[in-house]
Amino acid sequence: MKDTFRQFLLGLVMLSVGCGVAVASDSEWDLSGNTALQLRGFSQNALWPEQNSSDAEVSLSGEWEVRWRSEEGDQRASFIPFARWDENDDERTHMDLREGYWAYEGTAYEGSAYDGVDFEFLVGVNKVFWGVTESVHLVDIINQTDLVEDIDQEDKLGQPMVNLALQQDWGLLNIYLLPYFRERTFPGQDGRFRAPLPVDWDDAEYESGAEEKHMDLALRYSHYFGDVDVGVYYFRGTNREPRLEVSSNGQRLTPFYDQIDQLGVDVQYTKDAWLWKLETIVRDGYDESFMAAVGGFEYTFYQVYESNADIGFLMEYQYDDRSSKEPITIADNDLFVGGRWSLNDTQDTALLAGVVVDDETSETFFNIEAERRFGDSVVVELRVRAITNAEPDEPLYSFSQDDYIQLQISRFF
Amino acid sequence: MKQRNIFSATLLFVASIASFSQLLISPALAATIEEKTPEEVKGFDIAARSDRSDRGFGDSEAEMTMVLRNAAGQEASRTMRFTTLEIPDESVGDKSLVLFSTPRDIEGTALLSHAKMLDPDDQWLYLPALKRVKRISSRNKSGPFVGSEFAFEDFTASELNKFTYKYLREEACGELQCDVVERFPRYENSGYTKQISWVDTTDYQIRKIAFYDRRDSLLKELKFEDYRQYADTYWRSHRLVMKNMQTNKSTDLVYGEYKFGVGLTDSDFVKGRLSRLR
Numbered sequence: 001m002k003d004t005f006r007q008f009l010l011g012l013v014m015l016s017v018g019c020g021v022a023v024a025s026d027s028e029w030d031l032s033g034n035t036a037l038q039l040r041g042f043s044q045n046a047l048w049p050e051q052n053s054s055d056a057e058v059s060l061s062g063e064w065e066v067r068w069r070s071e072e073g074d075q076r077a078s079f080i081p082f083a084r085w086d087e088n089d090d091e092r093t094h095m096d097l098r099e100g101y102w103a104y105e106g107t108a109y110e111g112s113a114y115d116g117v118d119f120e121f122l123v124g125v126n127k128v129f130w131g132v133t134e135s136v137h138l139v140d141i142i143n144q145t146d147l148v149e150d151i152d153q154e155d156k157l158g159q160p161m162v163n164l165a166l167q168q169d170w171g172l173l174n175i176y177l178l179p180y181f182r183e184r185t186f187p188g189q190d191g192r193f194r195a196p197l198p199v200d201w202d203d204a205e206y207e208s209g210a211e212e213k214h215m216d217l218a219l220r221y222s223h224y225f226g227d228v229d230v231g232v233y234y235f236r237g238t239n240r241e242p243r244l245e246v247s248s249n250g251q252r253l254t255p256f257y258d259q260i261d262q263l264g265v266d267v268q269y270t271k272d273a274w275l276w277k278l279e280t281i282v283r284d285g286y287d288e289s290f291m292a293a294v295g296g297f298e299y300t301f302y303q304v305y306e307s308n309a310d311i312g313f314l315m316e317y318q319y320d321d322r323s324s325k326e327p328i329t330i331a332d333n334d335l336f337v338g339g340r341w342s343l344n345d346t347q348d349t350a351l352l353a354g355v356v357v358d359d360e361t362s363e364t365f366f367n368i369e370a371e372r373r374f375g376d377s378v379v380v381e382l383r384v385r386a387i388t389n390a391e392p393d394e395p396l397y398s399f400s401q402d403d404y405i406q407l408q409i410s411r412f413f
Numbered sequence: 414m415k416q417r418n419i420f421s422a423t424l425l426f427v428a429s430i431a432s433f434s435q436l437l438i439s440p441a442l443a444a445t446i447e448e449k450t451p452e453e454v455k456g457f458d459i460a461a462r463s464d465r466s467d468r469g470f471g472d473s474e475a476e477m478t479m480v481l482r483n484a485a486g487q488e489a490s491r492t493m494r495f496t497t498l499e500i501p502d503e504s505v506g507d508k509s510l511v512l513f514s515t516p517r518d519i520e521g522t523a524l525l526s527h528a529k530m531l532d533p534d535d536q537w538l539y540l541p542a543l544k545r546v547k548r549i550s551s552r553n554k555s556g557p558f559v560g561s562e563f564a565f566e567d568f569t570a571s572e573l574n575k576f577t578y579k580y581l582r583e584e585a586c587g588e589l590q591c592d593v594v595e596r597f598p599r600y601e602n603s604g605y606t607k608q609i610s611w612v613d614t615t616d617y618q619i620r621k622i623a624f625y626d627r628r629d630s631l632l633k634e635l636k637f638e639d640y641r642q643y644a645d646t647y648w649r650s651h652r653l654v655m656k657n658m659q660t661n662k663s664t665d666l667v668y669g670e671y672k673f674g675v676g677l678t679d680s681d682f683v684k685g686r687l688s689r690l691r
């Protein structure tokens with residue numbers, strides 16, 4: 001909680017900088033957000049004895065977005081707090097500042113060495129996404145995963161940063177200084193989706209003596225050349241993935257965050273109805289350095305059977321040659337096959353279904369996501385997730401009794 | 414005398430290169446010229462005159478409300494901001510950016526397009542929930558734009574050289590006289606065999622377009638209403654009414670005041686800006 005409090009404080013400072021400038025001038029404000037009710041139903045009893053025995057779980061969440069832009073348009077600020085209450089898991093009841101920054105953009109002075117270069121300077125908490133693939137987000141590294149939100153790892157914690165973006169004819173260069181590390185959230189003792197022992201994530205250990213105050217650094221170049229979009233980056237700092245070690249009393253898992261050097265590349269080739277995608281990383285971390293990659297395609301049939309609907313087929317292969325001493329990954333030799341059905345109707349109805357199969361162990365993960373808007377402001381989402389063929393010595397075994405259906409009703413404003 | 418000889422020799426050399434290169438390109442050139450009937454020439458000229466009446470606007474920005482109506486008359490709406498950067502080169506299309514503000518669940522979603530003439534456009538979609546920029550296929554020309562009766566190509570295919578033309582007739586259109594011109598998409602994957610356009614003979618603006626589907630039957634009718642002139646030069650319709658004649662669904666686009674000369678440049682239309690629009 002101390003962590004979160006500090007985040008909020010930083011965000012408020014950033015926002016008040018914006019407000020201070022804003023008071024007198026004719027600037028733009030925008031308030032929006034959403035509140036959501038989430039219901040989960042589990043098909044089986046929890047696997048581990050201390051987990052909550054209930055097969056249903058109710059939770060509520062809210063996200064509020066305050067945005068500001070100066071009259072001249074060259075300054076902007078954002079303040080986005082998020083909170084969730086969960087009836088079963090105390091760790092899932094949590095708050096975070098997703099965004100809280102102030103940014104200034106302009107063009108470098110005439111006559112300077114950078115004449116004509118457009119830049120943006122941003123200070124505060126922000127979220128940054130990199131990558132092209134669908135089944136796993138391998139190159140995405142700036143933000144820590146908010147794992148209690150969803151096991152798909154697409155929810156992220158706000159990351160404090162100083163970011164300089166330089167847009168030139170030959171591409172976009174981004175420099176990130178990341179002065180404060182965010183620890184990954186993990187389900188508590190009562191929660192689902194956990195290992196036999198719960199992770200004591202407030203008591204993390206670090207390779208760096210500076211611990212969470214280690215200054216991480218990232219440098220990224222991205223651009224497109226005709227039909228090919230490319231991103232390349234170098235990251236040096238605290239690994240977002242922890243190794244989990246059994247604590248001295250044997251009752252808990254302690255996260256251990258190593259220092260890493262990582263190179264990442266993401267490429268997409270867009271031709272006709274084909275999207276060809278590749279993400280790859282090389283990481284020098286705790287053990288020997290290793291590489292990982294995910295690549296595949298997405299092909300879309302537009303307006304199938306003379307309707308307005310599109311059907312897309314997705315296939316990706318996940319490869320990872322990390323040693324067993326590194327943080328565990330499930331995306332090591334897996335094949336992902338999926339389909340996307342978009343109705344392109346007024347309600348933006350869409351369905352995504354996919355399955356990930358491990359080549360070696362045949363562990364299988366099923367995922368269905370459907371959504372539809374009702375009226376102007378209510379969105380209903382349905383998710384079904386299931387795991388089969390997980391043997392006790394395999395990583396997904398811990399979640400093997402956590403198959404669930406989730407219904408979420410969100411109201412946007 | 415000697416100098417003059419050299420001069421004329423040079424001229425001769427230049428002339429022979431010119432005629433040689435003409436020889437090279439002439440079959441293609443001749444084909445297009447010879448095949449053009451007087452109706453095709455006149456049709457193109459009318460479209461070109463209309464297109465050129467808009468030349469030099471530079472950049473523009475406007476808020477737009479889209480009203481979608483189903484056959485039973487039930488309405489849904491969405492609002493967005495349209496910005497356009499004119500590219501003076503006629504062989505390349507304009508750049509445009511659409512930023513959604515409602516429905517609220519898609520607020521911040523943005524679509525960036527770099528239009529081409531006959532090649533597929535370059536398009537990027539920004540998804541604010543993940544803060545993800547995604548290059549998308551622009552093959553989907555005929556698909557509906559955000560669930561409306563407008564297809565993607567109805568927004569991007571206003572460029573002169575995306576069509577061939579054929580003049581049909583002149584007739585009254587409301588209080589004005591109109592040239593009626595057929596146009597045929599030259600680009601691939603269009604949902605239309607042809608379009609018939611009504612272009613007025615006073616201000617050279619398009620007043621109506623009838624769209625014919627792949628079976629050559631009437632699919633949609635688009636009316637351009639509430640034209641207003643900016644800077645004594647540029648005309649903009651502020652109400653576009655698209656009606657699907659086969660399903661009876663319709664979509665209105667209602668534009669607010671246009672702003673011209675906003676000072677936009679190429680760097681406002683790059684994918685790296687999509688995450689910084691709000």
